[in-house]
Amino acid sequence: MLAGVDLELGSEGITVVLGPNGAGKSVLLRVLAGLQAPDDGTVLWGERAAPGNAVAIVFHQPALIRASVRANVQLALLPLALPRTERGARVQRVLARVGLEHRGDDAARLLSGGEKQRLALARAWVARPRLLLLDEPTANLDPTATETVEQLVREIRTDGARIVMTTHNLAQALRLADDIVFLDRGRVVEQAPAERFFRRPQAPEAKLFLQGELPWRISFES
Amino acid sequence: MGATLVEAVALLAQFESRLLDIVVLSLQVSGTAVAIGALVGLPFGAWVAVARFPGRGAATVALNGMMGLPSVIVGVIVYLALSRSGPAGSLGLLFTPSAMVIAQTVLTAPLMAALARQIVEDAWRDYETEFSALHLTRAQSVATLLYDCRYSLVVAVLAGLGRAMSEVGAVMIVGGNIDGFTRVMTTTIALETSKGDLPLAIALGIVLLTVVMLLNALAHVLRGWAMRRFG
Numbered sequence: 001m002l003a004g005v006d007l008e009l010g011s012e013g014i015t016v017v018l019g020p021n022g023a024g025k026s027v028l029l030r031v032l033a034g035l036q037a038p039d040d041g042t043v044l045w046g047e048r049a050a051p052g053n054a055v056a057i058v059f060h061q062p063a064l065i066r067a068s069v070r071a072n073v074q075l076a077l078l079p080l081a082l083p084r085t086e087r088g089a090r091v092q093r094v095l096a097r098v099g100l101e102h103r104g105d106d107a108a109r110l111l112s113g114g115e116k117q118r119l120a121l122a123r124a125w126v127a128r129p130r131l132l133l134l135d136e137p138t139a140n141l142d143p144t145a146t147e148t149v150e151q152l153v154r155e156i157r158t159d160g161a162r163i164v165m166t167t168h169n170l171a172q173a174l175r176l177a178d179d180i181v182f183l184d185r186g187r188v189v190e191q192a193p194a195e196r197f198f199r200r201p202q203a204p205e206a207k208l209f210l211q212g213e214l215p216w217r218i219s220f221e222s
Numbered sequence: 223m224g225a226t227l228v229e230a231v232a233l234l235a236q237f238e239s240r241l242l243d244i245v246v247l248s249l250q251v252s253g254t255a256v257a258i259g260a261l262v263g264l265p266f267g268a269w270v271a272v273a274r275f276p277g278r279g280a281a282t283v284a285l286n287g288m289m290g291l292p293s294v295i296v297g298v299i300v301y302l303a304l305s306r307s308g309p310a311g312s313l314g315l316l317f318t319p320s321a322m323v324i325a326q327t328v329l330t331a332p333l334m335a336a337l338a339r340q341i342v343e344d345a346w347r348d349y350e351t352e353f354s355a356l357h358l359t360r361a362q363s364v365a366t367l368l369y370d371c372r373y374s375l376v377v378a379v380l381a382g383l384g385r386a387m388s389e390v391g392a393v394m395i396v397g398g399n400i401d402g403f404t405r406v407m408t409t410t411i412a413l414e415t416s417k418g419d420l421p422l423a424i425a426l427g428i429v430l431l432t433v434v435m436l437l438n439a440l441a442h443v444l445r446g447w448a449m450r451r452f453g
Contacts, residue, residue, distance in 0.1 A: 035355060056355070056356075059351075059352070059355075062352065063348055063351070065349070065366060065369070066370050066372075066373075067369065067452065075366065078356075078358055078362050079356070079358060079359065079362070107452045107453055108452075108453075109453030110453045123356075127356075
């Protein structure tokens with residue numbers, strides 16, 4: 001549940017949403033994606049409501065249909081009604097970007113965990129979203145697969161997409177975030193540039209959270 | 223009994239022409255009816271699984287209830303529609319294989335629709351959020367679900383085929399069981415048994431059972447292959 005979330009995100013960069021379990025991180029992403037309507041309040045892009053196809057979301061366990069890798073990526077292009085040749089070219093380009101260009105005809109559900117997550121990223125990326133939401137994209141992945149996915153996230157950011165992601169991995173947040181939004185019990189408790197958040201968290205809840213994660217490493221500047 | 227069985231097997235071994243004609247007509251009528259019924263029933267069932275509209279619960283109950291439609295009732299309804307005084311009497315279809323196809327389509331389409339609804343609804347629980355996130359329309363979601371569940375839907379189609387091939391009431395009423403024209407396996411079995419002429423009835427019974435078992439074995443193999451191929 002979210003209550004009293006008043007958030008303004010810039011048009012560039014990677015925002016990482018942190019917080020304990022049940023803080024509302026995933027709910028926040030679902031609201032931003034338009035999958036859940038808030039009881040009160042609105043999500044605005046500038047002064048206007050969010051254009052539907054400009055937002056894409058990747059879940060930590062993406063649902064893949066019983067079809068090939070290529071067919072799963074093409075699914076994201078159905079609403080765009082592109083000509084077949086452009087569709088095929090876009091799919092092949094994005095598969096190459098995520099390193100699955102030779103797996104196009106393979107069954108999507110038989111990929112490894114890391115490959116499935118790369119496929120899910122490809123499926124989101126192929127539609128060229130302006131806002132990409134990632135809900136714990138590396139939760140079930142080993143370190144090598146995690147590094148690959150993180151590199152892809154950086155590339156997508158370089159491509160111009162705004163990224164908002166959740167993670168429980170503080171080291172990952174340190175590596176990727178431009179800014180941090182810290183949620184606790186459904187409220188935005190702190191929002192700050194990443195370096196400042198990790199060096200000098202202001203909110204007591206954020207301090208406790210960070211200390212709980214890495215008590216022997218974190219020391220805060222006064 | 224033993225002699226009757228031997229005679230039945232001999233009829234099968236000789237590929238007796240009358241027997242073959244009956245089997246071929248049965249497969250044509252039931253196959254055509256199930257094909258049409260699947261074209262109508264599967265998308266309809268999938269749509270009911272995905273759509274949200276007032277009365278959806280009642281529609282689901284009605285669909286499930288129609289799975290058990292008595293074949294004689296369907297036969298009577300189609301008979302009345304196709305009879306000279308009925309709305310489609312001018313088509314002259316009564317007591318023809320076409321009338322039998324119509325009756326079996328009416329019988330099997332709701333069955334396949336109800337099974338498709340259940341299969342697709344189970345899959346929709348897994349995909350609804352993802353498809354919403356991909357901004358798929360309702361129609362695109364239904365088409366994708368039908369594709370995703372294609373191997374499970376084979377079971378629904380086979381259920382329809384089994385129902386069509388084994389029913390006797392509807393085809394007897396609208397087809398008339400005319401020798402060499404509208405006589406199918408089930409109506410022949412009923413007639414020959416009532417006459418006490420069992421070898422043909424038993425031979426056709428063996429064919430009917432074999433076809434049904436083969437189709438189910440095929441479905442089983444197909445589903446196993448699909449699981450290994452697509453996960």
